[in-house]
Amino acid sequence: MSRINGFIGRRNFLQMAGVLGITAAAVSDRLWNTEQVAVADVHPANPNPVSPNEALRRLLDGNQRFIHQKRKYPDQSLERLRLVAKAQYPFASILGCADSRVPAEIVFDQGLGDLFVVRVAGNLVSDTVIGSLEYSTAVLGSQLIVVLGHKRCGAVAEAIKNEPPPGRISLIVEGIKPSIERVKLTTGDITQDVVIANIQYQAEKLQESSIILAKSLSAGKLKIIGACYDIDTGKVNIIS
DSSP states (O other): OOEETTEEOHHHHHHHHTOOSOOHHHHHHHHHHOOOSOOOSOOOOOSSOOOHHHHHHHHHHHHHHHHTTOOOOTTOSHHHHHHHTTOOOOSEEEEEOOOTTOOHHHHTTOOTTTEEEEEOGGGOOOHHHHHHHHHHHHTTOOOEEEEEEETTOHHHHHHHHTSOOSTTHHHHHHHHHHHHHHTTTOOSOHHHHHHHHHHHHHHHHHHHSOHHHHHHHHTTSOEEEEEEEOTTTOOEEEEO
């Protein structure tokens, strides 16, 4: 398989992701060890890769601008639009909740092409979420993934009810329930405690469920962290 600057070519990655009937171990082996597929439609190498620590600094600086109403609205010009139309190099990836009050580009004061954002209720990790973040890491070269939850999350509140929800909302509830088990003996705010536990659980699940991400982590080319957004103040707090 062909690579550029350590990152897998787009066509190679998508071809391998679509192979059916092969075990995860076999897929991983072919993704990382096969060097026989010719280079065709590959994503250009990132000319200015951003380290995980620098990416986090940019996010937190942007969040401070947002909180204090000193936003720069960076990378939102027509020139930027035309530039990223040619290729994208997001410096960070965000797995966030679909809640309408937590738009990542706004709360981090970023612009076009800066962030690779995946949003789903409860910031849940699933196969499609993992695939999306594998793509942002292995193909686009993003070296930071932030699992971003938030205060008073409706998905978490629904899971705490322990009542059968309608339709496929139950799938979201089931994905959060392991987090509830972690805080059963809490004496504080149960909802907020589960929000934090769910952020930690989803971040752990992301690391444990992807060989591609695990390899990037061990190579020092990726950091996965948790963070919680305060919908009252706009502040993003890092979760250890």
